[in-house]
Amino acid sequence: MTLFDEVPERAAPIGPLVRVRATVAYDGTGLSGFAAQPGQRTVAGTLQAALERVLQHPVELTVAGRTDAGVHGWGQVVSFDAAPDRFDPARLKAAVNGLCGPAIVVREVASAPPEFSARFSATSRLYRYTIVNRPDPDPFLARTAWHVPTPLHLPLLELACDPLLGEHDFSSFCRRPKGEPGASLVRRVVDARWEADPAAGPGVLRFWIEATAFCHQMVRSIVGTLVDVGLQKRTAADVGAALRARNRAAAGLVAPPHGLCLWEVRFEPED
CATH class of the missing domain: 3.30.70.660 (Pseudouridine synthase I, catalytic domain, C-terminal subdomain)
Incomplete structure (x- = not known):
């Protein structure tokens, strides 16, 4: 499984979801910043594609801080929702890192309270x-x-x-x-x-x-x-x-x- 394999379009998960918090590190060299941009290789675009491939449903990322092109991250935090039956923290971390590493790596992943937001919960x-x-x-x-x-x-x-x-x-x-x-x-x-x-x-x-x-x-x-x-x-x-x-x-x-x-x-x- 790679990020370049063709993936069929999948429906959004139905029912209660798990709010997920992940800490992400990345080498910003050659990346067009964090935020997804059409036709550009970005942290969010690459990470979202990998998460959707592993979870097999659409994912919407919320990020603590959008970094510019060339800027690196060691403790970036993202949050998103996952279907409970597809969320296994260890498996998700290993699979995403296999797809994105070593340039982009999930350092930690865990469930979070439903109200948690990587952006708005940050102090x-x-x-x-x-x-x-x-x-x-x-x-x-x-x-x-x-x-x-x-x-x-x-x-x-x-x-x-x-x-x-x-x-x-x-x-x-x-x-x-x-x-x-x-x-x-x-x-x-x-x-x-x-x-x-x-x-x-x-x-x-x-x-x-x-x-x-x-x-x-x-x-x-x-x-x-x-x-x-x-x-x-x-x-x-x-x-x-x-x-x-x-x-x-x-x-x-x-x-x-x-x-x-x-x-x-x-x-x-x-x-």
Whole structure:
């Protein structure tokens, strides 16, 4: 059984269904983002096709956070409904991974309360951005890290995180949704920090940011601006000024997508 085998059209399941929660990891290289797009290879399109093949009925995915083309995921969460007589967590996980792996892998799968939604039940999302900061690139990190050869000043990077914490209008760091000129870009950042990761290799820097929600290109725009601070082209005060400006031109360039990874989605603990 492969994803390329022709599959007859199947009817939607009838009767009570099982709400399923799955944690998904994927290498975004060569994928056109998470959301399904006609004629494009995406995470959702590939995963949905595999689930429908294994469950033998149509599946509608709800996702915690849609990632752009080239962005990776380690702790992405999806939810969907499955017919009870076809839902075997271990079998489903193994079969989907056989069809989609290693580029897309289901790490965990389990039943969830009927009201659970990967999108609306999430309380926050945690992203990680990786930079290789040394003169020579790393061939083993090239797919998942941005190579910045000029030395970055880590204490300045750390200082520049302070203005981001709390609730702000992130218009300067976001691409406004098409057709929604009045959409709010106010978001609440609960954590933002940099750290060196010598275990991953010399010069490897990680930027972690957690918020209740993110707008389009927010993390990458923030990283691009903070790198300017690390290069001493901007100051930490400039980051705060960019926030207050509410103007995309006030922030730095958008960092490349391949350094970004949706690391974890947090939910309220179940009773």
